[in-house]
Amino acid sequence: MNVPQNLRYNSSHEWVLLEGDIATVGISDHAQEELTDVVFVELPPVGKSVDVGDPTAVVESVKAASDIYAPVSGEVVEVNNEVEANPALVNTDPYGKGWIFKLKLKNPAQVEALLDASGYEALIG
Amino acid sequence: MPVSTIQSTPLENLHVRLGARMVPFAGWNMPVQYTSIMDEHAAVRGATGIFDISHMGQFLVSGPGALEWLNKMLANNVAKLGDGQGQYSFLLNEAGGVIDDLIVYRTGDSDFFLVVNASMIDEDFAWMAKHQPADVELRNESALWAGMAVQGPDSAAAFAKACPGQTLPPRNGIVRFPVEGGDAVVCRTGYTGEDGFEFFCPAEKGEAWFEKFIESGAKACGLGARDTLRLEMCYPLNGSDLSPERTPIEAGLGFFVDLEKGDFIGRDTLAKQKADGPAQKLVALEYTDKGAPPRSHYPLEDAAGNVISELSSGVLSPSLGKGIAMAYVPAALSKLGTELFVDVRGRKFPAKVVKKPFYKPAAAKA
Numbered sequence: 001m002n003v004p005q006n007l008r009y010n011s012s013h014e015w016v017l018l019e020g021d022i023a024t025v026g027i028s029d030h031a032q033e034e035l036t037d038v039v040f041v042e043l044p045p046v047g048k049s050v051d052v053g054d055p056t057a058v059v060e061s062v063k064a065a066s067d068i069y070a071p072v073s074g075e076v077v078e079v080n081n082e083v084e085a086n087p088a089l090v091n092t093d094p095y096g097k098g099w100i101f102k103l104k105l106k107n108p109a110q111v112e113a114l115l116d117a118s119g120y121e122a123l124i125g
Numbered sequence: 126m127p128v129s130t131i132q133s134t135p136l137e138n139l140h141v142r143l144g145a146r147m148v149p150f151a152g153w154n155m156p157v158q159y160t161s162i163m164d165e166h167a168a169v170r171g172a173t174g175i176f177d178i179s180h181m182g183q184f185l186v187s188g189p190g191a192l193e194w195l196n197k198m199l200a201n202n203v204a205k206l207g208d209g210q211g212q213y214s215f216l217l218n219e220a221g222g223v224i225d226d227l228i229v230y231r232t233g234d235s236d237f238f239l240v241v242n243a244s245m246i247d248e249d250f251a252w253m254a255k256h257q258p259a260d261v262e263l264r265n266e267s268a269l270w271a272g273m274a275v276q277g278p279d280s281a282a283a284f285a286k287a288c289p290g291q292t293l294p295p296r297n298g299i300v301r302f303p304v305e306g307g308d309a310v311v312c313r314t315g316y317t318g319e320d321g322f323e324f325f326c327p328a329e330k331g332e333a334w335f336e337k338f339i340e341s342g343a344k345a346c347g348l349g350a351r352d353t354l355r356l357e358m359c360y361p362l363n364g365s366d367l368s369p370e371r372t373p374i375e376a377g378l379g380f381f382v383d384l385e386k387g388d389f390i391g392r393d394t395l396a397k398q399k400a401d402g403p404a405q406k407l408v409a410l411e412y413t414d415k416g417a418p419p420r421s422h423y424p425l426e427d428a429a430g431n432v433i434s435e436l437s438s439g440v441l442s443p444s445l446g447k448g449i450a451m452a453y454v455p456a457a458l459s460k461l462g463t464e465l466f467v468d469v470r471g472r473k474f475p476a477k478v479v480k481k482p483f484y485k486p487a488a489a490k491a
Contacts, residue, residue, distance in 0.1 A: 039441045042470070
């Protein structure tokens with residue numbers, strides 16, 4: 001299972017890449033494998049303000065719709081329109097082209113509350 | 126059914142060994158998928174898949190009064206069946222509502238084999254036993270049989286490999302032949318629209334047969350693919366598209382009802398609906414564009430934004446790459462081409478009423 005060291009993780013299987021005060025969010029390799037064929041991604045509107053734990057996007061497989069929760073609080077500053085057009089990117093490149101949305105952080109300290117790679121590996125192990 | 130009474134099929138351990146993801150369905154612990162629903166769906170449309178259907182029920186009906194009695198209990202005309210033939214039919218309540226949909230096979234002059242839905246075994250049996258006359262024997266053999274559905278354009282080849290020297294029955298037919306540990310019953314039917322058969326064998330031999338069909342070219346498939354395949358064909362799922370509050374006429378399944386054969390339970394309502402036209406009809410809806418997959422219970426709206434119904438079934442069709450669904454709508458909105466809107470978390474996706482089925486399998490195209 002691919003769990004990149006440079007990312008932080010939520011127990012609900014979102015990953016966060018922190019660059020300055022911008023957090024890029026996607027779902028983990030483990031999560032995409034559990035969901036299998038992703039057929040639809042519903043993106044949040046840019047400009048939307050979300051609190052940590054808010055359902056912010058929806059990833060749908062053939063069988064079920066799964067909420068993607070905001071791992072940190074912030075404002076949605078960018079969304080990945082490519083996964084809307086090609087949802088399978090979430091399966092094929094979950095940490096790269098399969099990213100879902102970017103948040104401008106409200107409270108950078110919240111990132112510290114997320115799991116690091118070894119913590120997430122232990123969770124899914 | 127309470128979760129505490131969840132049941133296991135004779136194939137449960139094999140599913141786990143094959144890496145299936147297991148889920149509770151209709152009171153049974155069943156495989157929803159092994160690899161992916163898309164792969165399994167494609168295997169059945171393009172080659173062959175195999176599904177565990179051991180959870181389904183088998184009833185034996187026999188005795189001098191069996192034919193006459195079944196014709197009072199079931200909506201289709203059992204008298205049309207010759208020895209070795211089967212037909213799709215319904216067990217109805219007094220109001221014409223569907224208790225269960227099933228297949229009845231004639232295996233002798235006065236002998237019948239019924240295959241009923243897993244969730245309805247107890248209810249069907251109790252309903253039938255309540256109406257059972259003295260000259261008819263009714264037996265529930267559901268626990269004795271393992272069952273598997275082998276489906277797809279290559280299914281006949283898989284049968285030939287796994288059962289050398291045996292012949293598949295014709296479409297809707299049934300054959301019985303001895304195998305190790307008892308008999309096998311093979312029915313040329315299925316729930317996918319593809320050529321295929323349902324294979325029943327003694328419960329303790331189920332694992333070996335399932336593995337034998339896999340070795341003969343069938344890919345193990347779960348309930349996820351079973352649902353996408355059957356919905357592409359507009360085959361109803363009891364409990365979703367059929368219910369005690371809906372009749373086969375409303376469901377658009379009048380072809381499987383014989384109003385001319387004489388009286389049967391539920392006939393009066395059906396005859397009236399047939400004559401007057403049903404107030405509501407089960408329609409097939411196809412998204413006009415890409416959109417969030419439709420799912421059962423999502424609200425359905427008319428062009429003015431009034432909620433007129435909810436989806437009875439819905440899925441993203443792997444074959445069409447589009448949302449497909451069924452719903453009961455007022456007759457006035459059931460015409461082909463009518464535009465309706467599926468409400469997915471507040472977003473409205475346009476869908477048109479289309480002709481059933483959504484998909485024509487290779488077997489039907491040939």
